[in-house]
Amino acid sequence: MSLRSCATTSVRPCIIHLDMNSYFASVEQQANPLLRGRALGVCAYLHRHGCIIAASIEAKERGMKVGMTMEEAQTLIPDAVFVENDPAKYRAVTSRVFAIMHEVSDRVEHYSIDESFLDLTGWVRDPAEAAFLMTRVRRRIRDEVGEWLRCSIGIAPTRFLAKLASDMEKPSGLVVITPENIDEVLSRLELRDVHGIGRKLSKRIEALGYRTPLEVKRAPVANLMHAFGINGYVLWAKLNGMSIETLQSDPGPPKSIGHSYCVPMAANREKKIPAILSKLAEKAARRLRAEKLCARAVSVRIGFRVPAMPGSSVRPHSPFALPDVGDFDAVRFEEPVDDSFALVHAALRLLYAMWDGTQPVSFLAVTYSEFGEKSGQIAMTSTSQDVDGQWRDDGRRTEAVAQLSRAADVVRDKYGDRALILGSLFGISQDDAPDRIGFRKIDGVEKILT
Amino acid sequence: MIFKTIQEPIDVLVAFRKDHSVAIHATKPMTFKWGTTYYQVDGVHLVHSERRGREKVYIFSVSSGALVYRLSFSTETLAWRLEEVCEG
Structure with missing residues (x-):
């Protein structure tokens, strides 16, 4: 103990x-x-x-x-x-x-x-x-x-x-x-000050007659559950000091891995959209292999540039709101994969299914999910050929390609990310979809420092 | 405020101290020579590292006089470079 x-x-x-x-x-x-x-x-x-x-x-x-x-x-x-x-x-x-x-x-x-x-x-x-x-x-x-x-x-x-x-x-x-002081603290706050209550939810809570977090805390839980279901109970319990969430000192393996990028207009003019998506897909594939994971699902989200209306405050570049005009699609592999060739190819196929090659793009994102283990079984048929083409038609070849991706990682670890690149990345620079940091991302943070 | 990229090799005189609670602060550039001029380091404000392939590069953000400099030290080549100068 x-x-x-x-x-x-x-x-x-x-x-x-x-x-x-x-x-x-x-x-x-x-x-x-x-x-x-x-x-x-x-x-x-x-x-x-x-x-x-x-x-x-x-x-x-x-x-x-x-x-x-x-x-x-x-x-x-x-x-x-x-x-x-x-x-x-x-x-x-x-x-x-x-x-x-x-x-x-x-x-x-x-x-x-x-x-x-x-x-x-x-x-x-x-x-x-x-x-x-x-x-x-x-x-x-x-x-x-x-x-x-x-x-x-x-x-x-x-x-x-x-x-x-x-x-x-x-x-x-x-x-x-x-x-002892929770009621006094909550009485000083507005609904929107509470983490998880946004503009829409605060209006719905106010419509029930509760205008402050303290009133929500003292509300009959049945009223909140009737209006918001289980989320109503969770909010009430949290405000009443009940421990709903525990600390996650070991967050475990990720549920998805991906990258996104707000595409500048210059990249559209220079026709770099497929190359940028390839770079995002390749970066995510590298992280996938670093985590020793294989993904069964690939999804791509695309946002299109909206012509600004006179006097409009619409900002199609903002990453804080997904573009209103856009599309999303996903494919699943029969067997989880981690090699860049299959993953990048699948992402590009999804891109071309949603994009005609001319429409200006404002946002691109690629995500890998549904992680699992490879069965190691050689495929008898090439039923997934529509997703990743020639790489799936022979199990031995698939493994060879996976090994090639891992070997490329070793070279890049030693000589830098641009020591070896996929052909589809040809023509883009380090300034296109560069290393970015997200507020919820802690990848790359070293666990032990001086 | 002007940021100017330099990327030139420099000579640096460095102090390695043993009696510091934080190891990363125990390494302090004291003086560097850029071109023919010597610059006395007044303060080291931040030290961080970047990976460039196998190479690990330590970046020292230092000030000398009215300017702020970004010095880098490569653990692969053991060479110092002046990467950037900022003047307010």
Whole structure:
């Protein structure tokens, strides 16, 4: 029996949520002191249609919001500075912050690139001691990772309330929610402040007569279940401090692997759409092999560029909302595969089934899912030939192609990603569909750092 | 604010300290020579690494005077380069 499990019998649960504030922008300001104190926008790419993926605290105070285009942000704040995102930098800082977290507790969930949960149940006597401990963690982040980095901390009995607490005071807040003060805390919030309640849901809740989270907490659960089904119960239980979700310190294998890209107009003019999709499919295939997984299903999503209406505020480039005009299709293999040839070929076949080759494209995404083991059985018929053509018609050949993909990975690991490329990628540069980072993505974050 | 890509090899004088709680902070470029000019490093603000194939490159974001420099050290070639200069 571990020390922690011995101690858990008489203590209250204590969950911490640590949220790095304006993360990508703060890391850029940490690396470059000339950016400190200035309105800074970190962009997906430096183009007037490039999307702001992070704004510095100073920029947020002046109205810059994540999701704006660079052009909109510059109109709002003419003296703002913009930099392109640098994923390696953010991953390095995240791994150092996570390393500090792991020194505090054995149960840490890497929730996203800038958020983590800690379970201090059994390690601290009360929330005050947890607050003292987390204040020291915050000091360590500033001393050991970077003095410009700030974080908000939420302490509560459940994961949901801890996240709610950390969202309440930004930047550099520390909020404790306990069974004793939860009603007072919820009475200060609006419905939209609660994680998981968006514009539409808040309107539906208000239509039931509940205008604040506190009123939802005190509502008869039957009313909420009648209106929202099981989700109504989950919301009610979370607001009442019931532990619905547990920390996932070991997230397990992924359920899907994919890549997406907001395609600039220049790529359409230069007829690079198939090459960009090939690159996305190949990058995802490489990650699939790195995870030692084989995918049975391939899906492709495509968004088409909508001609802007006069006076329209539609932004077809924004990755924060999928394009309204687009298509989605998927295919399944009879046997799970991991070789680039089959996967890229399948993705291209799906692309050409949805796209006539001329319509301007704004968004591309490829996803592999339904992971499974290869049976190793040689196919007697080539029934899946319509998906991946010649590679499926002989089992031995299929294995040879899979080995070729793995061998190519070894070469790329040694000499770089562009040491060997598929023929369908010919003509595109490193600037097309480059390395990008997502807020929920923690791939590449090293588990152990100094 | 101007960012200028340089990508030139440089000479660097580096201090390796043993008594630092964070190993990555124990390596500190002190002075570098770019062209014929010596630059005294006033502060190392961030150190991170990138993989370029087998090569692991450490990036040091440092300031000297009123400018910020991005220095890289390749663990494959053991060579230093000045990658970028930023002036405010």
